[in-house]
Amino acid sequence: MSTASLHIVCPHCHGINRLPADRLGEDAQCGRCHAPLFSGQPVDLDTGHFERHVTRNDIPVLVDFWAPWCGPCRMMAPILVEAARALEPRVRIAKVDTEANPALASHFGIRSIPTLALFAGGREIARQAGAMPLPQLVAWIRQHVPL
Ligand code: ZN
Numbered sequence: 001m002s003t004a005s006l007h008i009v010c011p012h013c014h015g016i017n018r019l020p021a022d023r024l025g026e027d028a029q030c031g032r033c034h035a036p037l038f039s040g041q042p043v044d045l046d047t048g049h050f051e052r053h054v055t056r057n058d059i060p061v062l063v064d065f066w067a068p069w070c071g072p073c074r075m076m077a078p079i080l081v082e083a084a085r086a087l088e089p090r091v092r093i094a095k096v097d098t099e100a101n102p103a104l105a106s107h108f109g110i111r112s113i114p115t116l117a118l119f120a121g122g123r124e125i126a127r128q129a130g131a132m133p134l135p136q137l138v139a140w141i142r143q144h145v146p147l
Helices: 047-056 071-087 102-107 134-144
Strands: 005-009 016-020 061-066 092-097 115-120 123-129
Touching: 005 047, 047 061, 047 092, 047 102, 061 071, 071 092, 071 134, 115 134, 123 134
Parallel strands: 061 092
Antiparallel strands: 005 016, 061 115, 115 123
């Protein structure tokens, strides 16, 4: 019997873990740094780690492009924490501070913030500008990826 396995990028050391799909929900730990692979918190991504997380995770990655001075982004922050609690380990929730990482914002053509972009299989499959409440966010993700 073989079990399907998934690659999960560690949010702490960015190491790539391979684990059986049916063990995802258990408190999986990183084989390299031993930190939990899912801790119910959005992962802050910077220019150096962004690509690895969107291309090497075998689960969809939701990225919030935000900035510290943006009011709607601050409203969105607790919603993203709730989203991480509700959707992990089926979806990875991540954030990119566009002020600290202007190269990423420009690469993705981010014109307004917050912008939510959903990545699966290493490519962007959906994008939505503006804050949204949790039920709407979950429904939007569900439109694009099976949960
Ligand atoms: Zn790690």
